[in-house]
Amino acid sequence: MTNGPSEGQAGEVSISPASGLSSVDDVVARLGEHGYLCDRRLATAILVALRIGKPLFLEGEAGVGKTEAARAMAAVLGARLIRLQCYEGIDLGHAAYEWNYARQMLHIRLLGDADDRSRAERDLFSPEFLLRRPLLDAIDNDDAVAPVLLIDEIDRSDEEFEAFLLEVLADFAISIPELGTVRAERPPFVVLTGNRTREVHDALKRRCLYHWIDYPDLEREVAIVRVRAPEVTERLARQVTEVVQRMRGMDLYKLPGVAETVDWARALAALGAVEADAALMRETVGAAVKYQEDLERAAEAIAGSRPG
Amino acid sequence: MPAPVAAPDPLARLALFARLLRDAGLRTGPDRLVDAAAALSIVDAGSVEQVRDALRAVFVGRHEEVEVFDAAFDLFWSDPSATQTAGSLPQRGRALPVDPDVARRWMALLGLPSTQVAREQEGRPDPASSSGYSPGELLRHRDFRDMTWEETLQVRRLLRQAPWRVAERRTRRRRADRRGGVDLRRTMRIAARHGGESFQLARIRRRTTRRPLVILCDVSGSMDRYSRQLLVFAHAIGHRQRVETFAFSTRLTRITHLLRRGDVDVALDHIAAQVHDIGGGTRIGDALHDFNRRYARRVLGHGAVVLLISDGWDRGDAEELGAEMARLRRSSRRLIWLNPLIGGEGYSPETRGMRAALPYVDDFLAAHDVNALDELGKLLAALPR
Numbered sequence: 001m002t003n004g005p006s007e008g009q010a011g012e013v014s015i016s017p018a019s020g021l022s023s024v025d026d027v028v029a030r031l032g033e034h035g036y037l038c039d040r041r042l043a044t045a046i047l048v049a050l051r052i053g054k055p056l057f058l059e060g061e062a063g064v065g066k067t068e069a070a071r072a073m074a075a076v077l078g079a080r081l082i083r084l085q086c087y088e089g090i091d092l093g094h095a096a097y098e099w100n101y102a103r104q105m106l107h108i109r110l111l112g113d114a115d116d117r118s119r120a121e122r123d124l125f126s127p128e129f130l131l132r133r134p135l136l137d138a139i140d141n142d143d144a145v146a147p148v149l150l151i152d153e154i155d156r157s158d159e160e161f162e163a164f165l166l167e168v169l170a171d172f173a174i175s176i177p178e179l180g181t182v183r184a185e186r187p188p189f190v191v192l193t194g195n196r197t198r199e200v201h202d203a204l205k206r207r208c209l210y211h212w213i214d215y216p217d218l219e220r221e222v223a224i225v226r227v228r229a230p231e232v233t234e235r236l237a238r239q240v241t242e243v244v245q246r247m248r249g250m251d252l253y254k255l256p257g258v259a260e261t262v263d264w265a266r267a268l269a270a271l272g273a274v275e276a277d278a279a280l281m282r283e284t285v286g287a288a289v290k291y292q293e294d295l296e297r298a299a300e301a302i303a304g305s306r307p308g
Numbered sequence: 309m310p311a312p313v314a315a316p317d318p319l320a321r322l323a324l325f326a327r328l329l330r331d332a333g334l335r336t337g338p339d340r341l342v343d344a345a346a347a348l349s350i351v352d353a354g355s356v357e358q359v360r361d362a363l364r365a366v367f368v369g370r371h372e373e374v375e376v377f378d379a380a381f382d383l384f385w386s387d388p389s390a391t392q393t394a395g396s397l398p399q400r401g402r403a404l405p406v407d408p409d410v411a412r413r414w415m416a417l418l419g420l421p422s423t424q425v426a427r428e429q430e431g432r433p434d435p436a437s438s439s440g441y442s443p444g445e446l447l448r449h450r451d452f453r454d455m456t457w458e459e460t461l462q463v464r465r466l467l468r469q470a471p472w473r474v475a476e477r478r479t480r481r482r483r484a485d486r487r488g489g490v491d492l493r494r495t496m497r498i499a500a501r502h503g504g505e506s507f508q509l510a511r512i513r514r515r516t517t518r519r520p521l522v523i524l525c526d527v528s529g530s531m532d533r534y535s536r537q538l539l540v541f542a543h544a545i546g547h548r549q550r551v552e553t554f555a556f557s558t559r560l561t562r563i564t565h566l567l568r569r570g571d572v573d574v575a576l577d578h579i580a581a582q583v584h585d586i587g588g589g590t591r592i593g594d595a596l597h598d599f600n601r602r603y604a605r606r607v608l609g610h611g612a613v614v615l616l617i618s619d620g621w622d623r624g625d626a627e628e629l630g631a632e633m634a635r636l637r638r639s640s641r642r643l644i645w646l647n648p649l650i651g652g653e654g655y656s657p658e659t660r661g662m663r664a665a666l667p668y669v670d671d672f673l674a675a676h677d678v679n680a681l682d683e684l685g686k687l688l689a690a691l692p693r
Contacts, residue, residue: 023351023352024351024352024358024361040357040358040361041361041364044351044361044362045365047350047351048346048347048350048351048362048365048366049365051346051350052346052347052350054343059370059371088609088610098493099493099496101492101493101496104496104500105496105499108499108500120500121497121501124496124497124500125497155606158517159550195606196371196606197606197607197609198520198550198552198606198607199370199562199564202369202565205369205370206339206340209343209365209366210368210369211364211365212368212371212374251597251601252601253600253601253635254605
């Protein structure tokens with residue numbers, strides 16, 4: 001990065017005063033206020049990423065709260081969350097910008113014969129004909145607080161898109177051939193998430209700080225369930241979480257994530273349960289276990305949950 | 309106490325730590341060092357856990373590296389005097405994946421008893437040791453290089469020349485093509501240039517892409533004579549298209565990123581250093597079990613083709629192997645088993661493992677020479693779109 005230092009500082013100046021995040025404890029507490037209960041490891045990674053102005057790459061199993069972390073960060077910072085969901089075949093037109101062809105067509109129709117041809121072309125490719133997609137939106141922002149840009153499931157995109165993203169993250173700029181380069185005045189706080197459907201290229205990771213989000217421990221997960229589903233009693237939350245955590249130690253094809261724990265607890269609460277018996281849990285286990293061959297094991301986890 | 313560790317300059321100490329990480333296989337570099345120094349100024353430097361978490365976020369780039377990082381951190385930032393009196397290192401269930409000689413050098417540098425090295429490396433969890441058939445497999449960092457040099461070169465040349473490509477399938481991406489649909493963006497530019505009077509349609513069409521290839525390569529003792537060439541083959545193919553590669557004997561290791569190195573020898577050295585059960589026994593069922601649970605849903609999208617390379621000499625449970633093969637078959641587009649033994653005279657797949665696996669295999673092919681690999685190449689290129 002040739003002009004790294006000045007940009008890094010720009011990021012720091014715009015983010016830290018607004019957020020007032022000065023220590024790991026701050027990050028934990030502020031995220032907690034917004035309903036996101038994280039451990040100190042993640043909080044440290046977030047704090048460092050914010051302060052040195054680098055993107056944060058979050059990996060972890062499905063349902064451990066990667067996307068949610070970005071959402072909560074946006075809430076803490078009082079920033080806009082701009083989300084880019086990646087998928088195979090995502091390209092510039094979906095991620096960064098596209099020209100508004102219908103408007104351009106109308107504009108051409110309205111041109112008189114006398115109008116200068118080259119000026120007409122320049123007019124057609126001016127910002128008013130531009131459809132701004134998430135990346136451009138995040139780079140070219142007028143926000144008072146730099147936005148949080150969530151690039152979700154980057155591993156689902158393909159290598160070509162990754163290469164493009166690399167460019168964007170290198171200097172927080174997007175070049176539009178017809179317009180020139182758009183550079184971020186307030187670089188967004190970038191969070192990338194991945195599920196390891198494929199190994200993301202080292203070059204991209206090099207631009208980022210990295211954190212692997214583990215499943216939470218029992219106490220934290222119970223607390224998460226209680227925060228996300230206030231209607232669930234403490235006792236029920238604990239029962240469900242204990243069973244789910246036992247399942248995670250088992251040999252399941254697909255391990256239930258935190259989202260599944262919450263769903264399951266919610267399902268039980270919706271049935272009016274204050275605490276769950278084994279039969280009721282077996283009937284509702286589909287909220288947490290989604291593969292037929294895992295159901296048998298799930299039943300074992302439930303049976304082992306408690307006497308009676 | 310050795311001078312470098314006691315150095316008062318925190319930056320020098322950090323640089324030394326980065327060197328240890330590099331020896332352990334992590335990617336370090338000036339940019340990361342700069343970030344690390346910045347990170348240390350942000351967190352509470354008095355808190356070991358905060359320092360650890362901050363440095364981890366900087367230096368680690370993939371999940372597998374977390375454990376390596378933590379081991380290196382424990383080693384480097386632990387208090388030497390405390391460890392010596394205790395006779396063992398605190399918080400160390402984890403070994404550093406470095407060459408024993410390198411490890412000894414570091415121990416000396418850090419003022420730690422070098423007797424720790426051997427104990428440390430023997431102390432690795434070893435799923436196979438309970439079975440007793442491959443004692444000390446993890447210690448055998450088998451040298452790949454006992455193949456003669458000329459042979460290796462020959463095979464490599466042939467593999468490089470071979471037209472390795474897996475068949476294509478259609479994607480959502482588009483490219484200019486006269487026979488395709490209308491490309492509005494380019495059409496509009498052309499129209500603007502002519503004042504909107506003539507509309508010359510620019511056309512675009514859906515692009516095709518290669519199917520992803522997933523290679524599961526047996527590197528157990530019985531495959532010794534083949535696995536090196538087959539990994540060269542995986543390396544050669546990996547430079548043409550997307551390939552995910554895994555090595556297994558008693559357990560499974562993802563080696564995709566190791567094979568990305570441009571130089572095949574460097575890549576193979578890295579594999580030899582990081583796949584600890586090279587030359588050990590075989591438990592194909594266990595390896596597939598692991599693959600199906602940890603990776604299948606991740607890497608078997610987009611119509612992937614699976615190449616399973618093994619001689620089928622399996623010491624595991626044949627029933628489990630069958631079940632895992634069935635699972636693998638269901639989640640892949642095409643399941644191809646390459647068996648180097650097929651080339652031998654009078655070979656028939658009589659081993660229990662092979663018999664259990666065969667019903668689920670789409671193609672059962674030889675892989676003992678370049679000819680056989682050519683046949684495979686033809687098959688891959690001809691897969692339906």
